[in-house]
Amino acid sequence: MNEHGNPQRAETDQARAESHVARYHRQIILPELGLAGQRALSASRVLVVGAGALGSAAALYLAAAGVGTIGIADGDRVDLSNLHRQVLHGTSDIGRLKTASAKDRLAALNPEVRVVEHVGYLNSDNVLDVMAGYDVIVDGSDSFAARYLVNDAAVLLAKPLVTAAILRFEGQLMVFRPGEGCYRCVFPEPPPAGTVPNCAEAGVLGAVAGVLGSTQAVEALKLMGRMGEPAVGRLGLYDAWRGRWQQVQVARDPACAVCGDHPTITGPIDYDAWCGVPAPAAGPGAPEVSVAEAERLMHQGVPFVDVRPEAEYARGHIPSAVLVGPDPSATQLPGTADAAVVCVCLQGVRSAAVAARLESQGRSAVSLAGGLLAWAQAGLPWEGQLPT
Numbered sequence: 413m414n415e416h417g418n419p420q421r422a423e424t425d426q427a428r429a430e431s432h433v434a435r436y437h438r439q440i441i442l443p444e445l446g447l448a449g450q451r452a453l454s455a456s457r458v459l460v461v462g463a464g465a466l467g468s469a470a471a472l473y474l475a476a477a478g479v480g481t482i483g484i485a486d487g488d489r490v491d492l493s494n495l496h497r498q499v500l501h502g503t504s505d506i507g508r509l510k511t512a513s514a515k516d517r518l519a520a521l522n523p524e525v526r527v528v529e530h531v532g533y534l535n536s537d538n539v540l541d542v543m544a545g546y547d548v549i550v551d552g553s554d555s556f557a558a559r560y561l562v563n564d565a566a567v568l569l570a571k572p573l574v575t576a577a578i579l580r581f582e583g584q585l586m587v588f589r590p591g592e593g594c595y596r597c598v599f600p601e602p603p604p605a606g607t608v609p610n611c612a613e614a615g616v617l618g619a620v621a622g623v624l625g626s627t628q629a630v631e632a633l634k635l636m637g638r639m640g641e642p643a644v645g646r647l648g649l650y651d652a653w654r655g656r657w658q659q660v661q662v663a664r665d666p667a668c669a670v671c672g673d674h675p676t677i678t679g680p681i682d683y684d685a686w687c688g689v690p691a692p693a694a695g696p697g698a699p700e701v702s703v704a705e706a707e708r709l710m711h712q713g714v715p716f717v718d719v720r721p722e723a724e725y726a727r728g729h730i731p732s733a734v735l736v737g738p739d740p741s742a743t744q745l746p747g748t749a750d751a752a753v754v755c756v757c758l759q760g761v762r763s764a765a766v767a768a769r770l771e772s773q774g775r776s777a778v779s780l781a782g783g784l785l786a787w788a789q790a791g792l793p794w795e796g797q798l799p800t
């Protein structure tokens with residue numbers, strides 16, 4: 413007999429304990445973690461916002477490491493075009509809710525972990541309730557609206573936040589502990605809708621998300637396992653193209669709207685437009701012209717206006733195109749008020765939104781379909797680095 417008075421149960425408990433130690437052995441033998449750190453991980457609860465590219469890598473490593481509870485918040489379903497970067501999901505998961513697919517995959521990887529599905533998108537009504545149940549927030553969302561919502565809620569609830577973003581060959585990462593600044597201290601306001609390309613427009617290399625999502629898992633594990641130096645006070649910029657990390661010092665801004673000395677944001681905010689996603693104005697009704705038609709307009713002397721930010725324009729542009737930026741006013745545009753303009757951007761999504769807006773303001777404007785990529789691919793006049 414033993415202390416349980418039940419030999420069978422005692423054997424089961426012992427087998428479970430042995431398997432637990434065996435599973436985490438390679439990290440338990442790290443003296444900086446040890447058994448105490450492993451117990452802290454088992455008792456921890458982490459929320460992964462978004463079961464997309466970043467969330468995939470983060471959630472897999474968090475589950476593998478034995479974090480006790482992992483919440484997954486997402487309202488999307490798995491699509492074939494997700495799979496090159498969202499490695500939580502498989503081909504057979506296409507059409508399923510990402511939270512359900514994630515739960516199955518994480519349970520298969522580590523049945524010791526409790527996975528909680530939060531089906532749907534976080535908004536001002538639910539974000540505080542959902543996030544309140546977790547110790548650390550890992551934000552892998554792919555929109556500015558969600559990023560600001562999650563940041564503000566983390567500040568309001570005094571939760572540590574590990575936030576990251578990816579685009580093309582680049583990624584950025586920041587870690588915030590309560591009282592040490594927030595995303596808004598670095599980027600006070602989201603950019604206007606439609607002015608920032610998203611992955612669907614600009615593309616992304618899937619493995620870049622793996623680097624950033626894994627780094628988010630590392631930072632979250634450090635916070636929960638009470639080890640190492642969290643990457644706070646820095647904006648980490650990963651340049652996959654050149655294989656470099658760059659660190660930029662950041663600090664809490666006493667004038668920050670949410671974590672500053674006199675905050676003006678005291679509750680979560682829903683942004684109307686999901687910035688980083690093509691604005692609704694880019695939908696039906698936005699006038700578009702083909703490359704051939706745009707070339708004909710150029711020969712007729714119709715001015716071209718480039719609606720990208722200055723840095724993008726500086727890298728390369730159509731020689732005669734005038735830089736007007738993402739939010740031009742009618743008076744900034746070349747030509748007379750009744751003259752037409754051709755709006756251009758990299759892929760024709762942002763320019764369609766701007767053209768539609770100018771049209772609604774009474775200025776005749778069209779957008780180059782397929783954008784500068786299509787223009788340059790056709791071998792038409794170009795100055796600077798060719799768009800990719």
Ligand SMILES: [Zn+2]
Nearest residue numbers: 594597668671
């Ligand atoms: Zn702040």
